[in-house]
Amino acid sequence: MQEIPLSVLFGALVVLFLLSAFFSGSETALMALNRYRMRHRAQTGHRGAADAAHLLEQPDRLIGLILLGNNFVNILIAQIATIIGWRLFGDTGVAIATGILTLTLLIFAETAPKTLAALHSERVAYPAARIYRILMRVLWPVVWLINLLANNFLRLFGVPVDARQRSALNADELRSVVSEAGSLIPPNHRRMLLNLLDLERATVEDIMIPRNEIVVLDLTEPWNEVLDQLLHGSFTRLPVVEGELDRVLGFLHLRDVLPLIERDEFGPEALRQVVTAPCFIPEGTPLNRQLINFQQQRRRIGLVVDEYGDIQGLITLEDLLEDIVGEFTTDSPTMSDDILFQEDGAAMVDGGIHLRELNRLLALDLPLDGPRTLSGLIVEHLESIPEAPVSVRINGVVMDIVQIKNNTIRTVRIPPEHHSPTTPED
Incomplete structure (x- = not known):
């Protein structure tokens, strides 16, 4: 070391500082990556994102590789700085070099690169990931040995190291992500997504029309009143009953009645022929389950019943969809008649x-x-x-x-x- 010029030592020190900053900053950048954005970019063919995703599948090995390089570089920095201080100022120079080295490492090799990496994680992480993939192949035996010793040490204290970190979001976490998306998702779309996530929390009782508000077509009423209700009513589908709601025959669609009127075949018996069987929905059914049931059964309307089979209310596919996208009205898309x-x-x-x-x-x-x-x-x-x-x-x-x-x-x-x-x- 005595024969090496100080200029060469200072040059080596600068290079080692850059390497230390690279290891520190890239570690922060890789750990700060948005995992879902990274996977999306990897699926679209981004090479750096694919490399980062591969490395983060086993974070213990990645951390071992980074710390191996960072500690090796920092040790060299300390030795070279000590030699430079001793050659310039003797024993006093060693103490001076230690103080200056501590401050410069903290600022230029730790704080500054890590802050930059946290602010621009993708710009730093993706190029670094390609370098780490190469280093991992070269230094694999050393990295494997380091992780073996470290993992066995953790097992002595009962720390599990074999379980992979699960990054899948649950419903509440996904709801928080959507809520905090800000300008990335338009407000109306964000509200629809949140309503869609809330379907599993709500049941059919939350949106059903209560029993006392259900409009029915009663076949025991005078026939002219039945006809007037069909022609001037505001609903295209109606439950058909005989005297009371609990004696329901099924559902009637207005489009099936008009041909009967046109052919002058409209009457009680003809009407019964076009009534479809009723659909009964147990109370407590989650809205997301009922949406699937409507789709599978090709239904748009059903009656909610309790455990005794008594009718509690009525729910339609339109009611369910309105719970997601809002009211289907032209006057006020978000306000209710209530x-x-x-x-x-x-x-x-x-x-x-x-x-x-x-x-x-x-x-x-x-x-x-x-x-x-x-x-x-x-x-x-x-x-x-x-x-x-x-x-x-x-x-x-x-x-x-x-x-x-x-x-x-x-x-x-x-x-x-x-x-x-x-x-x-x-």
Whole structure:
């Protein structure tokens, strides 16, 4: 070392600093990569992403390779710096070199390259991955030995090292990713994706039309009234009953009735011939399961029944799709007929509205683990049927009970400061 010129030693020191910065920065960049973006780019043929994905399948080997190179380089830096300090200032120079070396390594070989790599992980990681693939082949025996010793040491303390790290997202994590996507996903699309993820949490009771609101075609009614209901009604599909809802015959589609009227064959017996068998849906069926059932059975409407077979409500494919994409209306794509706004911005809400729909339309956070409707939630909270007018606060939302009829809360007023109506541009 005495014969080596100082200029050569300083040059070697600069090169070793660059190598140390490379090892430190590339380690941070590879660990900071977005795994899903990396896999997507690897599938589209990006060579660097493919190399990075291959290396990260066994992170213990990658870390062993990086630390092997980084520690080897840092040890050489320390030795060369010590020699330079001793040759320039003697024994005092060794102490000076140690202090300067500590500061320069921390700034130029650790902090600066790692910060740069964290900010631009893909630009650093992909080129580095190609270099590491080559180094892994060359230094494989050494890396294997290092990992063998390290893993056995960890096993002594009961640390499992054989299980691969699973990077698959669960539903809640995926929901967080979608929510934080920001400008990468348009707001309307982001809302649809979140609603789609929420299907597994909701059941048919959350969106069904309650039993007392189901419109039926009763064959025991006068025939002229039946015909008038078919011609002037607002529904294309109707449950057909005999006297009461529990005596349901099936469903009738208006398109099957019009040919009978045109051929002058319209009558009770002819009508029964075009009625399709009813579809019964057990209560508690998740919405995502029911969506698949509708698809497999080629159905668009069904009756929700409880464990005793009693009809509790009605659900349609349109109701299910609206829960994902919003209301299918031309006047107000996000508002429901159950919500009317006053001039001061207060929302007048029908007590029978489903809580999931109310939360979505007014950006509320009312609990969903109990009653399905707003009326039921208020009654459960108060533990009695209130007398209007009265106010109640649930989860920070103040609600004024305006109208009660037949022991049921009919209308609730929510002040403007307690809700934020969604709009199509949200």
